[in-house]
Amino acid sequence: xxxxxxxxxxxxxxxxxxxxxxxxxxxxxxxxxxxxxxxxxxxxxxxxxxxxxxxxxxxxxxxxxxxxxxxxxxxxxxxxxxxxxxxxxxxxxxxxxxxxxxxxxxxxxxxxxxxxxxxxxxxxxxxxxxxxxxxxxxxxxxxxxxxxxxxxxxxxxxxxxxxxxxxxxxxxxxxxxxxxxxxxxxxxxxxxxxxxxxxxxxxxxxxxxxxxxxxxxxxxxxxxxxxxxxxxxxxxxxxxxxxxxxxxxxxxxxxxxxxxxx
Amino acid sequence: xxxxxxxxxxxxxxxxxxxxxxxxxxxxxxxxxxxxxxxxxxxxxxxxxxxxxxxxxxxxxxxxxxxxxxxxxxxxxxxxxxxxxxxxxxxxxxxxxxxxxxxxxxxxxxxxxxxxxxxxxxxxxxxxxxxxxxxxxxxxxxxxxxxxxxxxxxxxxxxxxxxxxxxxxxxxxxxxxxxxxxxxxxxxxxxxxxxxxxxxxxxxxxxxxxxxxxxxxxxxxxxxxxxxxxxxxxxxxxxxxxxxxxxxxxxxxxxxxxxxxxxxxxxxxx
Numbered sequence: 455x456x457x458x459x460x461x462x463x464x465x466x467x468x469x470x471x472x473x474x475x476x477x478x479x480x481x482x483x484x485x486x487x488x489x490x491x492x493x494x495x496x497x498x499x500x501x502x503x504x505x506x507x508x509x510x511x512x513x514x515x516x517x518x519x520x521x522x523x524x525x526x527x528x529x530x531x532x533x534x535x536x537x538x539x540x541x542x543x544x545x546x547x548x549x550x551x552x553x554x555x556x557x558x559x560x561x562x563x564x565x566x567x568x569x570x571x572x573x574x575x576x577x578x579x580x581x582x583x584x585x586x587x588x589x590x591x592x593x594x595x596x597x598x599x600x601x602x603x604x605x606x607x608x609x610x611x612x613x614x615x616x617x618x619x620x621x622x623x624x625x626x627x628x629x630x631x632x633x634x635x636x637x638x639x640x641x642x643x644x645x646x647x648x649x650x651x652x653x654x655x656x657x658x659x660x661x662x663x664x665x666x667x668x669x670x671x672x673x674x675x676x677x678x679x680x681x682x683x684x685x686x687x688x689x690x691x692x693x694x695x696x697x698x699x700x701x702x703x704x705x706x707x708x709x710x711x712x713x714x715x716x
Numbered sequence: 717x718x719x720x721x722x723x724x725x726x727x728x729x730x731x732x733x734x735x736x737x738x739x740x741x742x743x744x745x746x747x748x749x750x751x752x753x754x755x756x757x758x759x760x761x762x763x764x765x766x767x768x769x770x771x772x773x774x775x776x777x778x779x780x781x782x783x784x785x786x787x788x789x790x791x792x793x794x795x796x797x798x799x800x801x802x803x804x805x806x807x808x809x810x811x812x813x814x815x816x817x818x819x820x821x822x823x824x825x826x827x828x829x830x831x832x833x834x835x836x837x838x839x840x841x842x843x844x845x846x847x848x849x850x851x852x853x854x855x856x857x858x859x860x861x862x863x864x865x866x867x868x869x870x871x872x873x874x875x876x877x878x879x880x881x882x883x884x885x886x887x888x889x890x891x892x893x894x895x896x897x898x899x900x901x902x903x904x905x906x907x908x909x910x911x912x913x914x915x916x917x918x919x920x921x922x923x924x925x926x927x928x929x930x931x932x933x934x935x936x937x938x939x940x941x942x943x944x945x946x947x948x949x950x951x952x953x954x955x956x957x958x959x960x961x962x963x964x965x966x967x968x969x970x971x972x973x974x975x976x977x978x979x980x981x982x983x984x985x986x
Contacts (some may be wrong), residue, residue, distance in 0.1 A: 520814075520818040521817070521818060522814060522817055522818060541820070541822075542717055542820040542821060542822065543820070544820075545818060545819070545820035546820040548818070548820075550815075550818055552811060552814055552815075554811045554814075555811060556810070556811035556812055556814055556815050557812075558732070558810075558812055559810070560736060560739060561732070561735060561736075565732075565735065568728070568731075569728050569731070569732045570728075570815065571728070572724045572725055572727060572728020572729075572731070573725050573728050573729075573815070573816070573819045573821075574721075574725075574819070574820070575718070575720065575721030575722075575724045575725060576724070577720075577724070
């Protein structure tokens with residue numbers, strides 16, 4: 455830990471046990487393989503970008519991590535708890551922002567957050583304090599009583615991020631969180647997520663198909679056709695492909711595979 | 717799962733259901749108007765033409781509007797069970813179901829909490845209906861109202877389990893609305909809700925047999941016997957058995973490890 459900033463030092467993050475570990479995970483829709491032999495380790499205090507084109511298997515992977523899908527091939531461990539054997543404890547360490555918006559449009563912002571706090575078992579007074587602090591943090595304190603239906607897409611996404619953080623998760627999953635957002639909100643979201651990882655030491659896994667959402671300091675996993683085709687720090691992945699930048703590296707990694715495909 | 721966590725989660729699910737119910741005033745009025753139309757229009761017409769002999773649990777002659785009240789209580793709960801399941805299909809399409817199913821609590825508990833919260837709403841509707849019926853001159857025995865409460869929990873859960881099973885099998889909201897109508901009216905008409913079964917047998921033996929195999933008949937008879945402080949073991953056994961069967965099928969439908977289709981659709985992934 456960096457004592458001056460209170461943040462996990464890079465070496466400490468490197469040495470700390472992963473907050474999310476996936477080993478040999480495979481999943482099929484009938485005879486169609488969606489994921490094949492996925493291995494992944496998420497370090498605390500770090501953002502890992504899960505980069506892949508549409509249909510690469512990112513949402514399937516997230517559905518498996520959140521327990522919505524189940525696979526008998528492979529292991530998922532969240533904060534030291536195996537999802538299959540200790541589902542409740544594993545899911546309790548997870549904060550999730552789904553790709554599609556999942557707020558109840560007919561309830562207010564505050565009601566949505568209180569409902570979720572209840573589902574996570576937070577005591578009332580504690581939940582109210584957390585909700586007030588998080589709404590302040592995302593700049594929506596004055597919208598607490600507003601119906602979600604009246605909010606813009608960007609404001610709804612901010613509320614979903616706040617909801618995912620209510621229970622101070624060890625792992626934050628974001629499935630293409632910038633879908634449908636304007637540039638300013640996208641920028642806020644990416645910066646906010648990196649700040650959360652730095653300041654609170656949580657491990658963040660962010661699925662995206664946009665290379666400009668990946669920061670140079672991020673860990674990177676490139677997923678294509680259900681397989682991990684590259685993994686490492688951003689600079690390492692670029693260097694390994696011999697490309698000039700991440701955009702070119704991503705194109706190279708995914709187009710080579712396309713040519714290899716039958 | 718700690719007891720405190722389970723309790724808070726249950727309260728959250730119930731609180732959300734009550735909030736939605738309060739906000740949807742039309743739903744409350746529609747739920748009341750439907751049985752009241754049957755009671756005040758249909759039963760009033762039949763009252764003059766249809767005499768009912770003394771059959772258990774009744775100990776004296778009764779008018780037709782009194783006979784039909786337990787069936788209308790069942791109708792309220794049947795509609796409510798389907799409405800609850802329709803809102804589950806809606807939640808699934810809108811994504812809220814993902815949030816519920818990814819909660820760190822056993823899935824069976826979450827589904828039970830969801831069914832109980834829908835049942836609570838139906839019980840409010842039932843007592844409101846009985847109060848209005850009494851104001852309109854159709855009285856139910858006061859002594860039966862309290863014992864009726866646990867029975868309404870059981871019958872409400874049973875009809876919710878049936879609806880939840882259907883919701884786990886149906887892909888789209890539009891399809892579910894069609895199935896609701898296809899299911900509700902045959903279940904209601906082919907039961908003892910509107911006529912005693914001996915009367916039905918006089919008209920058609922086949923219809924009588926269909927009524928006997930309809931679980932809704934036993935929901936109605938359990939409510940009827942409880943209102944008159946009698947115990948109907950057969951009705952209780954059938955209602956509990958129906959709850960167990962459809963509850964288990966609904967749980968399988970929403971459990972990915974068992975290949976439940978609804979769990980997969982809730983994920984919305986590909």
